[in-house]
Amino acid sequence: MAVEDEGEETRRPLLRDTELTGTLWTALAHIITGVIGSGVLSLAWSMAQLGWIAGPFSILLFAFFNLISASILCDIHIFSNNTTTVVNRSYLQAVNTFLGSKNGFVCGCLVYFSIFKTGVVYTITSAISLRAIRQSNCYHEEGHAAACEFENKYYMLLFGIVQIVASQIPNIFHTRWLSIIAAVMSFTYSFLGMGLGLAQVIGQREIKGNISGIQATNSTQKVWLVAQALGDIAFAYNFSLILLEIQNTLKSPPSQKVTMKKASSIAISTTSIFYLLCGGFGYAAFGDSTPGNLLTGFGFYEPYWLIDFGNACIVLHLVGGYQIYSQTLFVNVERWYVEKFPESAFATDIQSLKVLSLPEFRVNPLRLCFRTAYVILTMGVAMLFPYFNEVLAFAGSIIFWPLTIYFPVEMYILQKKVVAWSKKWIVLRLYSTFCLLVTIFTLAGSIEGLIAKRFG
Structure with a gap:
């Protein structure tokens, strides 16, 4: 926990104003990169489980929950009393500041688990999208009835190799360009999903779906599917963990709190509109046949090149999204190691390397080894549980309430x-x-789904 005396706090803003360059637009890029991710692809399926009334209502309800959370977190970035000033540069530091070390330990476990499971989900989704590109071309060439099935694990390996390289970016301050690209990709494939759904509705001249959603084989199964759908929606709005890190990159004036609250409100409102349209058009197009992943479930086959482009955008976005989340864990672990072993050459021996015509970059042995091992671990878990909707529901529900x-x-x-x-x-x-009860319900449904897929 960073505690500064009053004199140090007086000097600090001058330094930060000259060093920090974040603006409303960079904050929006970071948030949208973190919010509009793989979760948007499952919203049509979630809408299909919940129906035309409960589906949109659930999306708006989770948006409201996250708007409240974002407003609270923006206020706690800087904590002051009569003796000390604490600048909370991360979510975990804020919990330690306000609630003490015991709560901080529990929160730390949940935060790091949340970051890790996001990496797993992004690995699964990227592999599915890469596979879908190959399948789309196969269906186009050999017909929609062709046996175009391919293994996910090779695409997970490819995504992992890319992340091993991207993970050598030192920290979140150096990911602005990656976030901007990822945010553009988010909007692009969201628009594609909406556009393809709308075109399907116009083409068939029918709005499918009903008030109660898809009819399951029995009432118990319906309850589990509703729980999974709510878990998927919860995952689609998961960005609280990175908000304080983003706020810490902003310059002032105006104050970081003002800029961050505005960015959060714009980002959540914008993404909610996208979610409603993407989920609604997808459900209206396919009804009871709505796929679990709108762009990879092959409700759409043509134009195949547009499907390929949309899935390529997903992959590019998730490359950036993986880094936005993982950088928090990377920096905290490496900071802990340096504080624990200040004399270790493993953490301080930095070498400059030059690869072909790329700019010269520095390699830290600790960074190289730890981040590479982390990427390999997320890849291994993704290969063990490659189930898109069930993993999303589990990931969204287990950390939503806490x-x-x-x-x-x-x-x-x-x-x-x-x-x-x-x-x-x-x-x-x-x-x-109330939110705790919702979380327990969605967690139970997601666990049931994982067990059924893995061992059923």
Whole structure:
């Protein structure tokens, strides 16, 4: 935890104003890169499980939850009292500052697990999209009934190799260009998904789907599918962990808090519109036949080149998204190692390398070994559980309540000194409890789905 005295805090803003260059637009790029990810591809399937009323309502409800969380987190970036000033440069540091080391330890486990599972999900999704490009060309050449089935693991290996190289980027300050490219790709394939769904609806002159969603074989199965659908939606809005890191890159004036709140509101509103349109058009186009992944489930076959382009955009986006999330874990682990072993040459021996005509870059042995091992581990887990919708639901549900709801609410209560059993305190507790029940429900459904896919 970084604690600074008043004199140091007085000097710090001058240094930060000259060193930090982040703006509203770079913050938007980072957030959209983190929010519009693989989750958007499952929203048509989620809408199909929930139906025309519960589907849109659930998307808007989760958007509301994340808007509240984002507003709270923006306020806790800097904490001051009469004796100290704490600049919370990460989500985990904020929990340590407000709630103490015990909560910080629990939060740390959840944060690192969340970052890791996001890497696993992005590896799975990228491999599916790479495979879909090959399948699309196969179907185009040999017909829609052709046996165009290919293994995912080779594409996971290819994505992993790319990430091993990209992971050598020192920290999130150096990923601005990657985030901008990834954000553009996010909008591109979201527009493609919406456009293809709309074109399908216009072509068939029919809006498919119904109020109750897809009819399952029995009521128990329907309950599990609804739970998985809610878990997929929760994953689609998962970005709380990176908000403070993004806020820490912003220059001022205006204040970082003002800029970040504006960026969060714009980003969540924009992505919610995309989610509603993408999920709605997909469900309207396919009804009970809605695929689990809108661009790789082959509800669409033609134009094949457009399907290829959309999936290529997904891969490019997830290359950047993987880094936006993973850089938090990388930097924290490496900082811990340096503090623990300050004399270690393994962490400080930096060498410059020149590869062909690429710019010269520096290699840190610790960075090279740890980040490479991390990428290999995410790749291994993805190969073990390559199930898109079920893994998304598990990933979204297991950390939704603690990281998006519980810790922000508890920090808000302490920061604002909310009196116990006051109206505001009761509302916050009811809000947190409701979200906990939703999380338990979605987690149970996702675990049932994983077990059924893996061992069924």
